[in-house]
Amino acid sequence: MAAIKTKGELQDYFLRKVAEGKNKMAVINAVRNKLISRIFAVVKQNRKYEKNYTYSVG
16 A cells, blocks of 8 residues: 555556556556566566666577
């Protein structure tokens, strides 16, 4: 809930999806999934979170 109350990209995502007519609980679950995916990626790669991470191929 803190992620959608704090200004940022996740709040923007939440507000955009609700404005599109999506169910609020479904959007909250999508935000949760985004957070969990980011946490697992950071832990798996053993690195700090970088908001503007660029993926390099090769």
